[in-house]
Amino acid sequence: MELHLKIIGISLMILGCIHIIFPKYFDWKKELSSLSLINRQVMYIHTFFIALIVFLMGWLCFTEARELITTSLGKKVAAGLGIFWVVRLIFQFFGYSSELWKGKAFETIVHIIFSIFWTYISLVFLWIGFQ
Structure with a gap:
């Protein structure tokens, strides 16, 4: 099970980092231009925090697999x-x-x-x- 947590950990850290490309890949500059400033900023900020928590979940799994299990x-x-x-x-x-x-x-x-x-x-x- 520890190996599975290590695999999940690496995968989640990669997934967290992939969020960096979302604004460009999904063309948010154009797609979100009709939104109010607060709604645009909510999209960017929430995406940042989703990326951060996914990365940190991965880091936890990778570095503390034994503790999660035992x-x-x-x-x-x-x-x-x-x-x-x-x-x-x-x-x-x-x-x-x-x-x-x-x-x-x-x-x-x-x-x-x-x-x-x-x-x-x-x-x-x-x-x-x-x-």
Whole structure:
């Protein structure tokens, strides 16, 4: 299980860093131009904090895998993270419209990969948290 947490840790740190390209990749300068200043800034700031917390979750998994598995507090943290990622998995299917990926090769591949990834993360955390 420790190896799984290390893999998850590295993956989440990479995912956190990938958020850096979101504004340019999704052309937020153009796409968000019609929003009020507060709404534009909320998008940027919330994305930053999502990236930060995803990175820090990864760092925790990578550096403290043994503690997450063996301590009471670690198991509670893992249970909470498991619940978090299950909710994220649910949103993968019911929060985003399938119009965003259906019939589009790259987007469909990304949807499938992240669905598998969220499932993997959820199962590992829940297994640790509730064993």
